[in-house]
Amino acid sequence: MEVGYAYKGYKKLFENVSFSIKAGEIICILGPNGIGKTTLLNCIANLAVPTEGDIFIEGQNMNNMSPQEVARVISFVPQTIIPSFDYKVIDYVVTSCAPRLGIFERPKEEHYKVAEQAIERMKISHLKEKEYTKISGGERQQVSIARAIAQQPKIILMDEPTAHLDYGNQVKVLKIIKDMAKSGYGVAFTTHSPDQALLLKCKVAVFNEKGKFFFGDYKEILTEEFLRSMYGVDIHLYDIDDIDRSVCIISRF
Amino acid sequence: MKKLSNRQQLLLSAIALIMLMLFSLSIGRYSNNPLDAIRAILGRFDVIKQPDIAMENIIFHVRLPRIFGAVYVGAMLSLSGAVYQGIFKNPLVSPDILGVSSGASVGAAISILLGYGLIGRQIFAFIFGLLAVLLTTTIPKVFRNSSNMMMVLSGIIVGGFLSSVLAIMKFLAEEQTELSSIVFWQMGSVASIKGKEIIAISPIFMICSILLILLAWRINILSFGEVEAKTLGINVKKTRGIIIILTSLMTASAVSISGTIGWIGLIIPHLGRLTIGSDHTKLLPTTIIFGAIFMLIIDTLARTLTSLEIPLSILTGFVGAPTYAYLLYRQRTNVS
Numbered sequence: 228m229e230v231g232y233a234y235k236g237y238k239k240l241f242e243n244v245s246f247s248i249k250a251g252e253i254i255c256i257l258g259p260n261g262i263g264k265t266t267l268l269n270c271i272a273n274l275a276v277p278t279e280g281d282i283f284i285e286g287q288n289m290n291n292m293s294p295q296e297v298a299r300v301i302s303f304v305p306q307t308i309i310p311s312f313d314y315k316v317i318d319y320v321v322t323s324c325a326p327r328l329g330i331f332e333r334p335k336e337e338h339y340k341v342a343e344q345a346i347e348r349m350k351i352s353h354l355k356e357k358e359y360t361k362i363s364g365g366e367r368q369q370v371s372i373a374r375a376i377a378q379q380p381k382i383i384l385m386d387e388p389t390a391h392l393d394y395g396n397q398v399k400v401l402k403i404i405k406d407m408a409k410s411g412y413g414v415a416f417t418t419h420s421p422d423q424a425l426l427l428k429c430k431v432a433v434f435n436e437k438g439k440f441f442f443g444d445y446k447e448i449l450t451e452e453f454l455r456s457m458y459g460v461d462i463h464l465y466d467i468d469d470i471d472r473s474v475c476i477i478s479r480f
Numbered sequence: 481m482k483k484l485s486n487r488q489q490l491l492l493s494a495i496a497l498i499m500l501m502l503f504s505l506s507i508g509r510y511s512n513n514p515l516d517a518i519r520a521i522l523g524r525f526d527v528i529k530q531p532d533i534a535m536e537n538i539i540f541h542v543r544l545p546r547i548f549g550a551v552y553v554g555a556m557l558s559l560s561g562a563v564y565q566g567i568f569k570n571p572l573v574s575p576d577i578l579g580v581s582s583g584a585s586v587g588a589a590i591s592i593l594l595g596y597g598l599i600g601r602q603i604f605a606f607i608f609g610l611l612a613v614l615l616t617t618t619i620p621k622v623f624r625n626s627s628n629m630m631m632v633l634s635g636i637i638v639g640g641f642l643s644s645v646l647a648i649m650k651f652l653a654e655e656q657t658e659l660s661s662i663v664f665w666q667m668g669s670v671a672s673i674k675g676k677e678i679i680a681i682s683p684i685f686m687i688c689s690i691l692l693i694l695l696a697w698r699i700n701i702l703s704f705g706e707v708e709a710k711t712l713g714i715n716v717k718k719t720r721g722i723i724i725i726l727t728s729l730m731t732a733s734a735v736s737i738s739g740t741i742g743w744i745g746l747i748i749p750h751l752g753r754l755t756i757g758s759d760h761t762k763l764l765p766t767t768i769i770f771g772a773i774f775m776l777i778i779d780t781l782a783r784t785l786t787s788l789e790i791p792l793s794i795l796t797g798f799v800g801a802p803t804y805a806y807l808l809y810r811q812r813t814n815v816s
Contacts, residue, residue: 272710272711273710273711274707274710274711293713293715294710294713294714294715295713296713297713298711298712298713299713301711302711303707303711305707305708305711308704308705308707308708310569310703310704310705311569311570311571311628311703312565312566312569312571312703312753312758313753313757313758314700314757314758314759315757315759318700318759319704322700322701322704322708322712323712325698325701325712325713325714326712326713330695330698330719331694331695332697333697333761334697378712
């Protein structure tokens with residue numbers, strides 16, 4: 228599967244953005260606050276419409292596709308929200324079949340099976356009958372991801388999946404991202420931590436401090452110099468053989 | 481109750497409703513004897529000879545339409561409340577708070593001033609109810625603040641404005657005829673509901689409630705918020721629009737035959753959520769029956785408690801306000 232996107236400009240937030248997400252690939256979207264990371268992700272998720280340019284899904288222009296058609300290919304994990312009402316985790320996850328149902332249809336046994344499989348895959352079966360509002364933030368993130376998987380998409384988008392999570396849960400989510408890519412999903416996520424791209428050894432889509440867009444392998448783009456001017460702080464990159472990756476850290480004040 | 485399945489719970493409450501309707505049918509000022517009621521019903525269908533004609537008339541022309549009126553109004557207002565709460569993902573709203581009821585009252589008052597009949601009243605109530613809910617939901621968008629609180633405040637603005645509009649119309653109304661009709665709406669009553677009102681709103685109740693129950697699963701998704709609904713492939717504007725029209729039509733129909741009856745659209749959905757949970761596929765049928773039961777009890781009390789008829793809004797306030805306080809106490813951790 229080959230998916231290509233090409234944007235030019237969104238409310239002058241960004242322009243000349245062009246890249247593609249392929250199956251089994253992870254793309255880490257980086258950039259300073261307010262530069263347009265989330266807007267870019269929203270464009271791909273069909274939540275915002277680019278003011279210039281077009282997005283293509285498997286060769287088809289997204290503008291010509293219904294929301295349902297888009298949702299069958301792309302699923303979206305928003306920054307976790309707490310709904311106003313109590314739903315059971317299983318009832319929340321099963322809403323993933325909405326792109327495949329007619330307006331008056333309700334989920335059937337087969338859809339519950341798909342939802343349960345996704346829950347098992349996230350190893351959160353113990354949460355199945357619990358209420359979504361009464362589980363922890365980390366668990367809620369896992370439930371959201373389970374729903375994204377149950378949507379049976381080709382691409383999964385995640386908006387700051389590690390925000391609001393403790394360190395252990397952050398790492399867990401990154402591991403899930405890696406596993407999902409391994410099993411063939413294309414994954415794109417936004418983050419404020421460049422170290423996550425180094426850990427995942429993935430492709431990066433980056434806006435620098437001036438809003439200029441860069442796309443490529445993390446090694447080529449995330450150089451010490453680039454990161455320093457992008458975040459405006461004294462960042463150091465080290466290759467550490469023991470853990471088989473490079474890390475980025477801040478020098479002491 | 482915990483051991484019962486949802487279906488059994490629903491069936492039980494439906495049976496309770498029917499029993500209550502039969503009970504309410506047999507009590508009243510003329511006769512409190514259930515046997516008289518049974519005899520009258522049998523007489524109507526020529527099962528027994530020499531029926532009590534007066535009792536028969538009271539049962540079929542006074543009590544029965546009134547009981548059905550109470551059941552419909554209770555069911556419609558409660559269902560509207562549950563649906564509004566779901567699609568606006570806001571447990572604090574109800575037809576009253578969103579201004580739909582006030583809008584529908586203004587519409588009804590206009591049609592009274594214009595001298596229109598029942599159908600005209602329904603149409604005007606619907607149009608103005610719909611306008612009111614559109615206005616209430618537009619204000620938070622204009623202010624770029626989509627919090628639950630902003631929606632409630634917006635409803636207060638719209639409701640406050642509309643009650644002034646209603647006051648102007650009372651001022652303009654002819655004292656003897658029009659004014660008393662308008663005042664009747666503000667008090668809320670199902671006392672004067674007759675067969676033709678029941679016939680007029682039955683199809684609206686049936687069609688809207690069936691469609692809304694069919695859409696219940698979509699209401700679940702809309703209650704997660706716009707972002708989630710959109711990325712699940714829901715056409716949010718269209719779906720929400722259809723649901724708002726159906727719900728407002730139902731509220732307006734209720735208001736056009738009974739006037740504004742407060743509290744019920746707020747507390748019954750909460751009661752339903754406490755009993756059966758928030759899944760709207762189960763909540764909506766439950767709310768319909770709970771609302772009908774609640775309204776029927778209130779109205780039966782209103783007509784039998786004292787020798788004078790007690791206005792409904794007095795009783796719903798007395799029962800509703802403390803009940804809501806209790807429900808809020810139970811759910812206090814969820815309210816932010």
